[in-house]
Amino acid sequence: MLHLILFSVFAVIAVAGALNLLVQRHPISSALSLIVVMGSLAVEYLLLGAEFVAAIQVIIYAGAIMVLFVFVIMLLNAGVEERTKGSKVALILGFPAMLVGGLLVAWVLLRAPNVGSVNVGAMYGPPKAIGWLLFHDFLLPFEVTSVLVLIAIMGAVVLASPVRSRFSRPQPEPERQALKAAAGTEPAHEETVTARRSS
Amino acid sequence: MIATADYIRILPEIVLTLFGLIVMFVDPLLPESRNVKPLGIIALIGSLGAVAASIYQMRYPGPAFWNFVVVDNFSIFFHLLVTIAAALVIMASFEYLRVQEIRAGEYFGLILFGTVGMALMSSAVELVLIFIALEISSISTYILAGFRRRDAGSVESSLKYFLLGSFATAFFLYGIALMFGATGSTDIPQIASALRLNGAPLLAYVAYALMFVGLGFKIASAPFHVWTPDVYEGAPSPVVAFMSTAPKMAVFAVLLRILFVTESPSLLAGSRPVWFWWVWGSAAVSMTLGNLGALVQNNVKRMLAYSAIAHAGYLLVAFAAAPEAGISAAMFYAASYTAMNLGAFIVVSHFANAGERYVTLDDYTGLGRRSPLLAMTLTIFLISLIGIPATAGFFAKFYVFSAALKANLVWLTIIAVVNSAIGAYYYLRVIVAMYMRDSTQEIPVMRVPAGVTATLLCSVAAVIYLGILPGRVLEFATRSAQSLLR
Amino acid sequence: MPQNYVPIFLFMGVAFAIPAVTLVLFKLVRPENPHKTKLMPYECGITPLDDARGRYTVRFYIVAILFVVFDVETIFLLPWAVRFRWLGKFGLLEMGIFLGILIVGYIWIWKKGALEWV
Numbered sequence: 018m019l020h021l022i023l024f025s026v027f028a029v030i031a032v033a034g035a036l037n038l039l040v041q042r043h044p045i046s047s048a049l050s051l052i053v054v055m056g057s058l059a060v061e062y063l064l065l066g067a068e069f070v071a072a073i074q075v076i077i078y079a080g081a082i083m084v085l086f087v088f089v090i091m092l093l094n095a096g097v098e099e100r101t102k103g104s105k106v107a108l109i110l111g112f113p114a115m116l117v118g119g120l121l122v123a124w125v126l127l128r129a130p131n132v133g134s135v136n137v138g139a140m141y142g143p144p145k146a147i148g149w150l151l152f153h154d155f156l157l158p159f160e161v162t163s164v165l166v167l168i169a170i171m172g173a174v175v176l177a178s179p180v181r182s183r184f185s186r187p188q189p190e191p192e193r194q195a196l197k198a199a200a201g202t203e204p205a206h207e208e209t210v211t212a213r214r215s216s
Numbered sequence: 217m218i219a220t221a222d223y224i225r226i227l228p229e230i231v232l233t234l235f236g237l238i239v240m241f242v243d244p245l246l247p248e249s250r251n252v253k254p255l256g257i258i259a260l261i262g263s264l265g266a267v268a269a270s271i272y273q274m275r276y277p278g279p280a281f282w283n284f285v286v287v288d289n290f291s292i293f294f295h296l297l298v299t300i301a302a303a304l305v306i307m308a309s310f311e312y313l314r315v316q317e318i319r320a321g322e323y324f325g326l327i328l329f330g331t332v333g334m335a336l337m338s339s340a341v342e343l344v345l346i347f348i349a350l351e352i353s354s355i356s357t358y359i360l361a362g363f364r365r366r367d368a369g370s371v372e373s374s375l376k377y378f379l380l381g382s383f384a385t386a387f388f389l390y391g392i393a394l395m396f397g398a399t400g401s402t403d404i405p406q407i408a409s410a411l412r413l414n415g416a417p418l419l420a421y422v423a424y425a426l427m428f429v430g431l432g433f434k435i436a437s438a439p440f441h442v443w444t445p446d447v448y449e450g451a452p453s454p455v456v457a458f459m460s461t462a463p464k465m466a467v468f469a470v471l472l473r474i475l476f477v478t479e480s481p482s483l484l485a486g487s488r489p490v491w492f493w494w495v496w497g498s499a500a501v502s503m504t505l506g507n508l509g510a511l512v513q514n515n516v517k518r519m520l521a522y523s524a525i526a527h528a529g530y531l532l533v534a535f536a537a538a539p540e541a542g543i544s545a546a547m548f549y550a551a552s553y554t555a556m557n558l559g560a561f562i563v564v565s566h567f568a569n570a571g572e573r574y575v576t577l578d579d580y581t582g583l584g585r586r587s588p589l590l591a592m593t594l595t596i597f598l599i600s601l602i603g604i605p606a607t608a609g610f611f612a613k614f615y616v617f618s619a620a621l622k623a624n625l626v627w628l629t630i631i632a633v634v635n636s637a638i639g640a641y642y643y644l645r646v647i648v649a650m651y652m653r654d655s656t657q658e659i660p661v662m663r664v665p666a667g668v669t670a671t672l673l674c675s676v677a678a679v680i681y682l683g684i685l686p687g688r689v690l691e692f693a694t695r696s697a698q699s700l701l702r
Numbered sequence: 703m704p705q706n707y708v709p710i711f712l713f714m715g716v717a718f719a720i721p722a723v724t725l726v727l728f729k730l731v732r733p734e735n736p737h738k739t740k741l742m743p744y745e746c747g748i749t750p751l752d753d754a755r756g757r758y759t760v761r762f763y764i765v766a767i768l769f770v771v772f773d774v775e776t777i778f779l780l781p782w783a784v785r786f787r788w789l790g791k792f793g794l795l796e797m798g799i800f801l802g803i804l805i806v807g808y809i810w811i812w813k814k815g816a817l818e819w820v
Contacts, residue, residue: 077773085769088763124805158344160800161352164801166775170768171325171810172326176365241810
């Protein structure tokens with residue numbers, strides 16, 4: 018009973034966090050709501066008995082991936098998001114469509130004959146069980162994952178490293194400084210600063 | 217313990233990974249200005265080694281790694297297709313990388329690793345492994361699409377492809393999860409037997425639909441095709457030659473395996489599978505939208521992108537057709553499409569020159585006079601894409617349409633034939649521009665480098681071989697179809 | 703199983719309660735008379751020159767994503783370590799292949815200079 022209550026509470030928190038993520042207009046606020054979603058999902062996994070997955074959820078998602086998210090937000094210096102006509106259409110059409118789709122899938126899931134309700138906490142997924150599966154039955158997918166990770170490394174380095182031409186010499190230092198200075202004094206940037214100061 | 221035969225059954229993947237690692241190892245040791253050739257040769261040896269390994273596998277059919285992969289005629293067919301496509305693209309990229317100043321180590325490495333995923337997709341019979349392989353092949357193509365870093369279009373193409381692609385992958389994953397819920401397994405033969413025992417529950421329908429959304433995106437079939445023109449336009453042309461053939465054919469292999477093996481009992485009994493109408497609709501819409509879209513394009517890359525959508529539609533017609541004839545027709549279509557589309561994009565990539573400047577139809581005017589051989593090669597690929605006899609495209613379409621008629625799909629066949637007629641118009645427009653219109657501008661004539669020549673020769677040979685003597689390949693495809701359905 | 707986690711839940715509850723209670727309590731207790739100067743980022747009176755949210759260099763991104771990638775790799779070590787004895791030499795070989803492939807990637811990054819802060 019306690020499990021069920023905890024499960025429902027965290028389910029509500031997860032959904033609320035996800036909704037807040039969509040509603041918030043500043044990316045950092047959205048990112049923080051995402052942490053809430055990830056964290057409550059971790060608790061849900063734990064309640065279902067998937068201990069290892071819960072730990073991973075906290076370490077990788079709530080930890081590493083969120084750091085990456087925040088870095089990217091700071092990298093882009095993304096400000097408050099502007100609502101456009103397009104996103105309003107998405108709001109009017111998308112939300113009902115999502116709702117209908119979700120309800121349909123839920124209805125199908127509930128009606129499925131061989132899908133019973135699982136007792137909360139009845140399943141068992143500690144690292145030892147995962148280790149057995151991962152290094153025996155799922156050996157090939159596990160090994161292939163290393164290739165996937167390798168591709169991710171390559172992609173990050175290729176796409177994020179600065180573009181340089183083989184034929185052009187590197188820019189001399191004073192010129193680079195001048196460019197940096199020029200980039201720093203964008204008029205739009207200045208305006209936002211003053212606007213915030215006066216408010 | 218694992219037997220040696222198990223390792224032989226994934227030998228092409230092992231060879232590709234090893235050579236990919238060698239490329240990564242050698243890459244930093246060479247000066248960046250002179251590394252294209254050595255790295256390219258390593259990659260070429262790797263992909264040819266994988267071709268040889270796939271042929272060698274023929275003597276070792278059977279399952280491996282606790283039934284996660286199966287080597288049969290079907291997997292070998294697609295292994296050969298994918299690895300040969302990779303080898304051809306690697307061969308054709310040498311000059312392009314030098315002209316566009318693209319980092320060679322990463323380029324060849326990603327092609328080799330991506331091919332690992334594609335090869336694995338055709339032999340994997342377990343949905344989790346298929347998912348990981350699909351991710352490998354997709355992620356490497358997302359990155360490859362953005363390789364022209366200086367060009368905003370290329371970056372846009374990469375980002376668009378990545379965002380929409382990962383969205384589609386999520387659908388596929390959700391489909392896997394629901395299929396696991398419906399049948400209690402992620403192993404395709406076990407799913408098949410579970411569905412046979414209990415009949416297909418409603419949940420299985422939803423699972424099929426979601427998986428079809430995910431995979432339909434990857435093969436650029438309507439209504440999941442909107443990304444195709446933008447991505448193909450912006451991505452580097454040799455990469456487009458690669459990603460419009462190899463990963464796509466690997467996804468077709470996955471689709472064939474999932475859709476036909478899980479439904480084989482009802483298919484053999486002659487009844488229509490649960491996914492029949494989706495495939496029917498998607499095929500009809502893809503053909504129509506693809507061909508109509510291509511009519512108004514002036515950019516040749518965009519036009520070929522729309523034509524790729526249309527061809528995905530023709531291929532899906534074979535899915536809806538009678539199972540055995542349908543699978544073999546689809547496989548034959550996959551082989552001939554790979555040959556002709558790869559060749560066409562390689563010609564486009566060579567002609568486009570540095571910075572991909574010359575890609576519009578107006579640039580192609582007078583090409584027949586300036587470089588007659590190049591124009592003739594492109595003409596062969598285009599008439600094959602139309603489906604004129606004596607080329608691969610003719611028999612590909614012929615087998616697909618006759619398989620559809622065998623299953624009494626009269627309406628679908630009519631739509632397909634009408635679409636082929638529409639398609640002829642825009643392919644012919646390019647040919648007319650090349651031979652009958654005079655050029656209005658000065659376009660430098662580039663010497664065709666040896667690698668591109670070799671690739672084009674191989675593609676032309678394949679197109680003509682399949683167009684004149686389709687028998688052997690079709691027979692192999694039929695045998696694979698039988699082994700798949702059993 | 704989750705019974706074993708009750709202490710952790712209690713711990714989490716306490717951890718969440720402390721900041722919540724202190725914030726509410728101090729809000730009630732403290733005197734409140736805000737002033738424009740006091741709310742500025744530097745209370746010592748220096749006028750801020752620029753926005754705190756500047757654009758960061760893309761180098762941070764490479765470091766962050768490499769961290770994520772190798773974090774994922776490390777996660778796989780855990781189920782292997784707890785089963786190490788039982789998996790034996792074969793397990794060691796499996797992990798060796800997995801790590802070997804990734805170490806080539808690591809060497810590649812290193813040699814390529816992606817870790818250097820130019």
